[in-house]
Amino acid sequence: MLDEFIHEPRIAYFSMEIALHNDMPTYSGGLGVLAGDTLRSAADMELPMVAVTLVSRSGYFQQQVDDSGHQLENPDGWNPAQWATPLTAKIALTIEHRTVWVGGWLYILKGHMNGRQPIILLDTDFAENQEEDRQITNQLYGGDDANRLKQEMVLGLGGIRLLQASGFEIRQYHMNEGHSALLALELLQRYAYPQENLRPGESKYDLPRVRELCCFTTHTPVEAGHDRFSYDLVYQIMGEFIETNTLKQLAGEESLNMTRLALNLSEFVNGVAKRHAQISRTMFPGYHVRAITNGVHPFTWSCKSFRQLFDNQLPGWCHEPELLMRADCCLSNQEVWQAHQQAKQDLIEDIENLVSVRLDAELPCFGFARRMTAYKRPDLLFSDLNRLKKIASRFPFQVVLAGKAHPRDEGGKRLIESIYQHIEELADTVTIVFLPGYDMEMAKKLVAGVDVWLNTPLRPMEASGTSGMKAAFNGVPNLSVLDGWWIEGCIEGVTGWAIGNSDATDNSNDAASLYEKLENKVLPLYYHERDAWIAVMKGAIAKNASVFNSHRMMRRYATEAYIR
Numbered sequence: 361m362l363d364e365f366i367h368e369p370r371i372a373y374f375s376m377e378i379a380l381h382n383d384m385p386t387y388s389g390g391l392g393v394l395a396g397d398t399l400r401s402a403a404d405m406e407l408p409m410v411a412v413t414l415v416s417r418s419g420y421f422q423q424q425v426d427d428s429g430h431q432l433e434n435p436d437g438w439n440p441a442q443w444a445t446p447l448t449a450k451i452a453l454t455i456e457h458r459t460v461w462v463g464g465w466l467y468i469l470k471g472h473m474n475g476r477q478p479i480i481l482l483d484t485d486f487a488e489n490q491e492e493d494r495q496i497t498n499q500l501y502g503g504d505d506a507n508r509l510k511q512e513m514v515l516g517l518g519g520i521r522l523l524q525a526s527g528f529e530i531r532q533y534h535m536n537e538g539h540s541a542l543l544a545l546e547l548l549q550r551y552a553y554p555q556e557n558l559r560p561g562e563s564k565y566d567l568p569r570v571r572e573l574c575c576f577t578t579h580t581p582v583e584a585g586h587d588r589f590s591y592d593l594v595y596q597i598m599g600e601f602i603e604t605n606t607l608k609q610l611a612g613e614e615s616l617n618m619t620r621l622a623l624n625l626s627e628f629v630n631g632v633a634k635r636h637a638q639i640s641r642t643m644f645p646g647y648h649v650r651a652i653t654n655g656v657h658p659f660t661w662s663c664k665s666f667r668q669l670f671d672n673q674l675p676g677w678c679h680e681p682e683l684l685m686r687a688d689c690c691l692s693n694q695e696v697w698q699a700h701q702q703a704k705q706d707l708i709e710d711i712e713n714l715v716s717v718r719l720d721a722e723l724p725c726f727g728f729a730r731r732m733t734a735y736k737r738p739d740l741l742f743s744d745l746n747r748l749k750k751i752a753s754r755f756p757f758q759v760v761l762a763g764k765a766h767p768r769d770e771g772g773k774r775l776i777e778s779i780y781q782h783i784e785e786l787a788d789t790v791t792i793v794f795l796p797g798y799d800m801e802m803a804k805k806l807v808a809g810v811d812v813w814l815n816t817p818l819r820p821m822e823a824s825g826t827s828g829m830k831a832a833f834n835g836v837p838n839l840s841v842l843d844g845w846w847i848e849g850c851i852e853g854v855t856g857w858a859i860g861n862s863d864a865t866d867n868s869n870d871a872a873s874l875y876e877k878l879e880n881k882v883l884p885l886y887y888h889e890r891d892a893w894i895a896v897m898k899g900a901i902a903k904n905a906s907v908f909n910s911h912r913m914m915r916r917y918a919t920e921a922y923i924r
């Protein structure tokens with residue numbers, strides 16, 4: 361079963377979540393979708409990789425929202441046996457002084473060309489484990505700090521051991537975010553010098569060798585966002601896995617900081633956009649943090665009508681998305697408009713089926729969908745309802761929103777409730793719908809079917825953002841705060857529009873700027889200058905999609921991070 365994959369050394373890609381298929385809820389949001397797109401591009405390029413993640417048998421959660429906007433969370437169970445094959449190897453970890461057996465499932469990701477990538481889904485749900493340990497890999501980001509640390513042990517330590525036990529030879533380990541950083545500790549142990557050969561004071565660990573083997577992509581631009589565990593908890597759960605002094609030197613004196621650990625044990629480190637790399641260098645002085653800006657998978661995120669159009673006019677675009685740079689000259693206005701209207705019609709029908717509201721195809725529609733959490737500011741659009749009503753009386757428009765709040769993010773949940781209130785308050789002037797259950801399939805429909813993709817994060821919190829890149833593949837321009845990828849992608853009036861300035865921390869006038877852009881730029885253009893509007897749609901394809909795709913991103917990882 362593994363023969364096909366173990367005959368050559370591979371790059372091991374570790375990620376807590378990976379969005380492999382819409383019916384496999386092994387992801388929660390952007391990080392997982394990025395990991396999935398990474399592997400989809402790797403499959404198209406037939407790069408020798410193997411990915412490791414958790415099986416998350418109960419998924420992240422299924423979102424329901426009641427009439428008052430209250431989020432209800434249900435388990436999102438799935439059956440791995442339906443999608444993947446059990447691996448024969450199992451390895452043992454010691455967690456809380458107990459032996460915990462970790463096994464895995466082999467899922468084969470098939471590219472839309474010929475590529476096949478092996479993905480290992482780690483599982484602890486075995487009869488030989490105690491009941492509580494069988495639950496470790498049950499819910500993605502579920503449970504308390506102790507459970508999170510156990511999950512990260514399974515991912516990092518379990519993953520690297522299971523790869524070895526299954527016969528994989530690994531030439532490079534890529535940690536997608538810090539969750540898997542414990543794998544580097546395992547490498548330290550694996551390549552430790554024998555004690556008897558050491559001179560007094562000499563370290564038994566071969567740091568340079570481990571650093572050569574590891575690369576690390578950080579995704580979190582704020583200190584508080586990094587995974588951190590108290591050493592009390594670490595000793596309770598991991599025992600004395602590695603010498604205390606060494607651990608504290610590598611992972612932090614006060615607590616075990618997974619980002620620090622990964623930074624210290626990786627030769628190649630990168631942030632996910634230029635601004636994010638710059639912020640990371642300020643946050644972690646002394647480290648060389650490079651920038652590889654994220655991208656999205658061309659085939660996956662282009663809707664059917666645009667795929668057909670690109671296939672006809674720009675053949676080869678799927679493997680060489682740079683060809684899309686010709687979109688502004690090679691696609692006719694009529695073709696682009698029709699392809700978009702098709703996607704809009706599909707979305708309108710989907711929305712009617714989901715929430716029994718019928719949007720008007722003639723009116724411009726704004727889309728906003730992402731994790732519901734404070735820094736994403738889904739309420740910025742609603743900060744002055746009178747102003748919004750006034751704009752809508754001149755230029756009628758509609759809004760579609762979606763997104764899950766993490767079960768323990770009370771602020772995020774309150775934001776969904778406040779959106780429901782605004783929907784009622786604006787019922788007579790603006791049609792606004794909130795779609796429960798945001799997932800990849802819904803994202804595909806939304807990024808293609810709305811007319812403008814809106815993003816209003818608090819600077820500098822949006823490390824990259826990727827949904828706006830998906831919109832660009834469908835000729836949908838962004839109206840967005842200058843943060844993350846949009847600092848690189850925005851050419852005002854050509855690929856979309858900026859909200860506010862690009863100062864990393866000045867968020868004071870964003871609402872005013874948003875209303876001003878809507879009323880004076882975006883809506884008048886949509887209503888009165890259709891050809892100029894379509895030029896912006898083409899600009900998004902030609903100048904955004906041609907660059908912010910995961911093929912370009914993977915070629916950079918391959919040449920800069922994997923081959924050094």
Ligand SMILES: *Cc1c(COP(=O)(O)O)cnc(C)c1O
Nearest residue numbers: 389390730799800803825826827
């Ligand atoms: C793309 C995507 C995201 C990430 O969107 P951002 O704009 O980066 O916040 C989250 N969830 C789903 C389902 C997605 O498809």
